[in-house]
Amino acid sequence: MILNIAIGLVGLGVVVFIHELGHLLSAKAVGIEVEAFSLGWGRKLAGVSWRGTEYRISVFPLGGYCKMKGEQSYTKAIEQDAKVIDGEPGSFFAARPWRRIVTLFAGPLANLLFAIAILTVVWWIGFTVETFPNRIVLASEFAPDSTATAQTPAAAAADRAGLRTGDTVESINGRVVQTYADLQQIVAQNALKPLEFVVRR
Known part of the structure; x- marks a missing residue:
């Protein structure tokens, strides 16, 4: 029971991490700056900065997150009742709409491609389905x-x-x-x- 729960949590963590990795790669590809990319959640345990992004390892190693520059601008605009969203150069809302769409869509796409890759490997290696034998027991x-x-x-x-x-x-x-x-x-x-x-x- 505990082992099954642990496996499920690890699996969920991998799915979330792949999803956020898709956002990271696509954001950088279309010119949106990524301030931080973390493996895990919560307090930062370690980190290194490279090409404008801080790559972190956080205390709860399940999933992760991708923090893009200016992604909170929409919330701030609502709170301040602003007419327009202030988009700094390189921020999410400063990017053209198609670039934002690509960045958002890349997360689910990464999950889909990851699932296809895993299933391809499983089918290539082969697997055994456990079932009862076809013997009679009266x-x-x-x-x-x-x-x-x-x-x-x-x-x-x-x-x-x-x-x-x-x-x-x-x-x-x-x-x-x-x-x-x-x-x-x-x-x-x-x-x-x-x-x-x-x-x-």
Whole structure:
């Protein structure tokens, strides 16, 4: 449980960091100055300035942020009831509209490209899907006196059909069965219909 939560938080942090990295790269590409780019949130632990941007490592290493020059000008204009937004040279609101659109859109685009890259690597390497094996386990053999088991139609049908615990189902009505999920799907699609099982005992 705790491990799953930790993995989820790390995953969320990576997604946010990639998103903010997209804003950083696009802002610099279109001439918008970036005052600070941080890995993590909160109090700054360390930092270095390079080409007008302070790159930081903050105390909470989840996600990050990209602080562009003048990005608070809109809020200040509203608070001061200003007619126009004061855009200093190199600030976000001094940039032409298309440059701002590119900068804002680059965050989601970075997430999309990152997801495509990860999925491509996963499919290239391959992965294993964990599922139950396609073997028969009769509940009646483990609880022969159970009223609930005796009244279960599926259990009774398996007994009458001569299936035994340990039988491996190879096919049903000619359809190959490789996993327990295959078995479930075929049986569900043919409810109340005769089924021909081929098993290996």
